[in-house]
Amino acid sequence: MLPRHVAVIMDGNGRWARKHAVGVALGHRRGVEALREIVRYSSDAGIQVLSLYAFSTENWSRPQAEVGALMRLVEDFFVSEIEELDEKQVSIRILGEIGALPDGARKAAAAAVERTRDNGGLQLNIALNYGARDEILRAAKRLAQEAAGGFLHAAEATREDFERHLYTASQPDVDLLIRPGGERRLSNFLLYQCAYAELVFTDKLWPDFTAEDFKEALKAFDSRERRFGGREA
Numbered sequence: 001m002l003p004r005h006v007a008v009i010m011d012g013n014g015r016w017a018r019k020h021a022v023g024v025a026l027g028h029r030r031g032v033e034a035l036r037e038i039v040r041y042s043s044d045a046g047i048q049v050l051s052l053y054a055f056s057t058e059n060w061s062r063p064q065a066e067v068g069a070l071m072r073l074v075e076d077f078f079v080s081e082i083e084e085l086d087e088k089q090v091s092i093r094i095l096g097e098i099g100a101l102p103d104g105a106r107k108a109a110a111a112a113v114e115r116t117r118d119n120g121g122l123q124l125n126i127a128l129n130y131g132a133r134d135e136i137l138r139a140a141k142r143l144a145q146e147a148a149g150g151f152l153h154a155a156e157a158t159r160e161d162f163e164r165h166l167y168t169a170s171q172p173d174v175d176l177l178i179r180p181g182g183e184r185r186l187s188n189f190l191l192y193q194c195a196y197a198e199l200v201f202t203d204k205l206w207p208d209f210t211a212e213d214f215k216e217a218l219k220a221f222d223s224r225e226r227r228f229g230g231r232e233a
């Protein structure tokens with residue numbers, strides 16, 4: 001079966017750059033090329049939601065030049081890809097607080113979201129200035145505000161009430177999480193939504209990750225038996 005929601009931690013750009021003795025900005029640039037290929041493939045394959053971890057709340061601590069290069073790539077991506085994405089009916093959502101991004105990246109991202117809002121194809125989530133713990137805390141605060149305002153009985157709050165305040169509101173849980181780059185951890189990405197996600201790790205560095213590797217991960221997912229805490233059928 002095809003997963004409805006695939007999440008990807010795009011890791012290994014820095015190591016790819018070191019391996020090829022080039023600057024880290026070029027590693028990230030190659031990372032964007034890999035991203036483009038995976039978005040295209042997902043859209044054509046009929047995947048419902050694709051979530052990509054582009055910039056975490058912790059990534060601000062990287063050297064300023066690297067942060068600047070990443071932000072320019074984000075801006076370029078939204079400006080140069082929007083035409084094709086819109087044509088493919090891709091709908092873009094940003095996960096994270098984009099208010100903190102530099103003007104250019106923030107405006108390009110907001111414009112892409114606005115332009116593709118009503119599209120009915122692939123839902124493309126780009127996580128920018130995102131952290132799962134912050135997301136969960138933000139949702140908890142909003143739920144508490146609803147209760148304080150008398151819009152909700154706190155004791156009767158349901159998971160659905162809570163999930164409406166996540167960035168992924170109305171989207172299905174993550175079915176498959178893919179992490180290239182050799183590390184085997186979640187790094188604060190979609191912790192709530194990954195409760196029953198199947199995890200696929202590969203040592204390939206993200207810039208080397210291709211549609212073929214993505215297909216392999218989909219195949220691995222298809223062979224897994226998912227029980228969601230129950231017994232096998």
Ligand code: FPP
Nearest residue numbers: 010011012013014015031032054073074077
């Ligand atoms: C991790 O590699 C990757 C990132 C922190 C950035 C990922 C971003 C992109 C691929 C491009 C920008 C996104 C958009 C939407 C255009 P790393 O640098 O941590 O690699 P390392 O672990 O080998 O150092």
